[in-house]
Every structure is written in C-alpha cells, then in structure tokens.
Amino acid sequence: MKLKNKIILLLAIVVGLSGCYPMTTKASSDNTIQNAMSISENGTYSGAAPEEEVYYRLDIQQAEVVTMTFESYQNYSASITLYDNEYDKIDDWNAYYDGNRNAAYEKVNLYLCPGNHYIKLRVDKTATYSFQLNSKKVTETFPESQTDRNDILSQAKSVSLGQKIYGMIGNEDKQDFYVFDMPFSGNLVVSHTNYIESGQADYEILNSEGNSISSFRAYYDNNKGYAYDKDYIKLDKGRYYIKACGYYNGPYHFVMSVKPEAGGIESVTRNKTKATVRLQKADDVSGYILQYSTSEKFSKKSTKSKTVKGTTVKLSGLNKNKIYYLRVKRYKKYNGKTYYSDYGNTYTVWP
Known part of the structure; x- marks a missing residue:
C-alpha cells in the first residue's frame, strides 16, 4: 500500500474512533457564563469542575428537542441549569444519586428554539462527570427564535x-x-x-x-x-x-x-307507508340531508337519503311493518365550498 493511502486510512480510523469517546472539557479560567465553552447539540462530553460549577454554550439553528443524559460520579445530588441568550435562568433539574450507577444521574429533554443557550453543571469539586446530547429537529409552521416569537x-x-x-x-x-x-x-x-x-x-x-x-x-x-x-x-x-x-x-x-351546528328532528307523523318529517329549523344553513333506514346502524344497503332546503320532508314507499330510523345533518354553502354538520341524534319511528 502506498504511503499516501496508508496516511488516509490512518486518519479515517482516528476520526472514526474519536466519535466513540467523550470529548474531555476543562472549565474556563474565569469560569463564568460569558466565557462558556461551545458544544454541539450532538456529542458526548466529560470533565471536572474544581470550582463546583462549569458552563457550556449551545447554539441552536432550528427548533430542536435535545436529550441530555448526565452523570456525575459522586455520592450525592448534582444539578443542571438552563439559561437563555441574556443569561436569564429558564429551568433547572436535580440529578439525584443513583446507587446502581454510583453516580448522580438525570436524563432530561431540552425544548429549544433557535438562538444561544447556556448550560450550567453544579457538581462536587472532586468528581468527574460526563453527559451526552442527542437532538431531533422540530417542524414549526412559524419558526420561533429568541428574537421572533408569538407569545403574546x-x-x-x-x-x-x-x-x-x-x-x-x-x-x-x-x-x-x-x-x-x-x-x-x-x-x-x-x-x-x-x-x-x-x-x-x-x-x-x-x-x-x-x-x-x-x-x-x-x-x-x-x-x-x-x-x-x-x-x-x-x-x-x-x-x-x-x-x-x-x-x-x-x-x-x-x-x-x-x-354547521348539528340539528335534529322535531316530529314525525307516520301513516303506514308514508311519513311527514319536520326538522328543527336553523337560520344560517343552506339545507338539510335526511337519512332514513331500516338499519339502526344505517347500513348502506338499507339507507336512503333526501336533500331538502325546507324543514318539512315527505317520505313514501315505506315498509308498513318495519321500524325506521331517521337522522339529519345540515349543510352550508359559503364561498364556493359546502360545509356539513355531523348527524344529529337518531329518531326512531315505529310501525
């Protein structure tokens, strides 16, 4: 294998392995939020905080849910605090000691809009910690940011x-x-x-x-x-x-x-094979659709419909020995479209 190809292969292996191990970080010299270390919303990080707290900066380009899995190797609680771009506190979480992990542990979802965010970890000064971030993009019809919102x-x-x-x-x-x-x-x-x-x-x-x-x-x-x-x-x-x-x-x-608001049936007068149905009147509709059926479930085979503009419907050709079930819905025509209500309650008509 030529030397050039060997070098390329070696670099590829190094880059691949680097993704398997956490990036070790160190608290900044002045250890303030203004001097926070920049990190990605996808990555694994570890470090120590001799002054008991450390700050990270997270820059978000699109709305995301960032899942943070945090461990601090100490025998009591640690904490996570989230700040906005103006260094105002947004939220915080306690990472309680977990005996199974022998560490303070917390897994939390951060729901972040585009902009600058800061994370403060408060841990024991003798402890080491690690955390992993995994993000998932969120679709917004009107993307919000720290400077463009729809909160009022x-x-x-x-x-x-x-x-x-x-x-x-x-x-x-x-x-x-x-x-x-x-x-x-x-x-x-x-x-x-x-x-x-x-x-x-x-x-x-x-x-x-x-x-x-x-x-x-x-x-x-x-x-x-x-x-x-x-x-x-x-x-x-x-x-x-x-x-x-x-x-x-x-x-x-x-x-x-x-x-349109669902309507009902006011009354039914039946005479063997004929019936007169009076519908509840609505002023702001274009018409009514009446269904009548010998099936309580209004099966397609057993159901007929009548579309009317008035509130009185005449039915004929009924089976004089059968029960009929009736229901009505309203419709409204507006700007070239037709809007339908749900069907109202079922009305039962006996022979």
Missing part, C-alpha cells in the same frame, strides 16, 4: 381553517398565539396532538378583544405516548385567537375546521 396577542400568527399548524412549547415560553376567522356561525372543530412527556396540553379560544371564551385540554396517554383530543366550540361569525399553552413542554400540531 400582538405577535399572533394568522392561520386559516383547514391548515395544519405545527409548533412547540419550549423551555423559554409557555404559550403560542394564532389568529383566525370564522366564516359563519357554527362549531369550530379543533383536532390537536401534543408530544408532551406527561400531564396535559391546554388550549384556549379568545374573542377579537383577547378575552377568553372557551378552554379545553388533552391528557397524556401512556399507551399512545402523546396527548390527543378533538373539541367542538360553538362560535359566531368573526375573528378569534387560539392559544396553545400549558406547563408541559413539547412539540404540537393542530388543525381547525368549521361545521
């Missing part, structure tokens, strides 16, 4: 119904605001998923003046590994805000849609 009403981002919104409640904020318009009175439907670690995810609807009018939440599901729910909020036509909030950090996404 005046910073709310404009969104549309039907648009899937991605965001994250990070360590530096507890709420995100969005503004939207209801095209007509009806039910706002919000389907929301939050990738939190525990607890609940909260949402709030505010009117155009910023006053809260409704709130709802989803609880963490151990089987799913996230929180999910779908909520219905009755709103009039107009402008509103939706706030994603809570004390539990994590990425989220939600989508909003609008449906």
Whole structure:
C-alpha cells in the first residue's frame, strides 16, 4: 500500500474512533457564563469542575428537542441549569444519586428554539462527570427564535381553517398565539396532538378583544405516548385567537375546521307507508340531508337519503311493518365550498 493511502486510512480510523469517546472539557479560567465553552447539540462530553460549577454554550439553528443524559460520579445530588441568550435562568433539574450507577444521574429533554443557550453543571469539586446530547429537529409552521416569537396577542400568527399548524412549547415560553376567522356561525372543530412527556396540553379560544371564551385540554396517554383530543366550540361569525399553552413542554400540531351546528328532528307523523318529517329549523344553513333506514346502524344497503332546503320532508314507499330510523345533518354553502354538520341524534319511528 502506498504511503499516501496508508496516511488516509490512518486518519479515517482516528476520526472514526474519536466519535466513540467523550470529548474531555476543562472549565474556563474565569469560569463564568460569558466565557462558556461551545458544544454541539450532538456529542458526548466529560470533565471536572474544581470550582463546583462549569458552563457550556449551545447554539441552536432550528427548533430542536435535545436529550441530555448526565452523570456525575459522586455520592450525592448534582444539578443542571438552563439559561437563555441574556443569561436569564429558564429551568433547572436535580440529578439525584443513583446507587446502581454510583453516580448522580438525570436524563432530561431540552425544548429549544433557535438562538444561544447556556448550560450550567453544579457538581462536587472532586468528581468527574460526563453527559451526552442527542437532538431531533422540530417542524414549526412559524419558526420561533429568541428574537421572533408569538407569545403574546400582538405577535399572533394568522392561520386559516383547514391548515395544519405545527409548533412547540419550549423551555423559554409557555404559550403560542394564532389568529383566525370564522366564516359563519357554527362549531369550530379543533383536532390537536401534543408530544408532551406527561400531564396535559391546554388550549384556549379568545374573542377579537383577547378575552377568553372557551378552554379545553388533552391528557397524556401512556399507551399512545402523546396527548390527543378533538373539541367542538360553538362560535359566531368573526375573528378569534387560539392559544396553545400549558406547563408541559413539547412539540404540537393542530388543525381547525368549521361545521354547521348539528340539528335534529322535531316530529314525525307516520301513516303506514308514508311519513311527514319536520326538522328543527336553523337560520344560517343552506339545507338539510335526511337519512332514513331500516338499519339502526344505517347500513348502506338499507339507507336512503333526501336533500331538502325546507324543514318539512315527505317520505313514501315505506315498509308498513318495519321500524325506521331517521337522522339529519345540515349543510352550508359559503364561498364556493359546502360545509356539513355531523348527524344529529337518531329518531326512531315505529310501525
């Protein structure tokens, strides 16, 4: 093998092996946050802190979840503190002594927006420590940073119904605001998923003046590994805000849609093979779709439909010996689109 090729091979081996071992770090001479050591969001680091604390600087380019696994080889607790770009404390965690590891240990997720962040480790002055960082990028419809946020009403981002919104409640904020318009009175439907670690995810609807009018939440599901729910909020036509909030950090996404309010059947008059159905009236709809069936589950084979604009529906050709099940939904035509409500309660008509 030629000398040049041997050198290239040797360098490749050295580079490959370097990723298998932690980078040893040393506290800066003045040991202050302003002189913190820069590290990557993916890497393994170790060191000692003769003055009992050491600072690291973490520069983030895109929203990320950074998982930090920390050990300090001492027989009592250590601590981790997170600071923002202005050196203000964001959060902190205790690393408690773990007898199985014979070290103070903690594994924590850092939910970070783009910008500069600082980590302070407080450990025993005679101990050595090590930690590993692994990051995962987070998609945001409106990327936040330490200088561009949507944490208050005046910073709310404009969104549309039907648009899937991605965001994250990070360590530096507890709420995100969005503004939207209801095209007509009806039910706002919000389907929301939050990738939190525990607890609940909260949402709030505010009117155009910023006053809260409704709130709802989803609880963490151990089987799913996230929180999910779908909520219905009755709103009039107009402008509103939706706030994603809570004390539990994590990425989220939600989508909003609008449906006319579900209606029902007021009365049914049956005469053997015929029936007259009177529907509950709604002023702000374009029409109604009535389903009638001999199947309680409204199977396709046994079900017929009638679309009407009025609230009186005449049925004929019924089997005089059978029970019929009826239900109705409303529809609204707006700006070239048709919006449908859910079906209302089932109405049973006996022979």
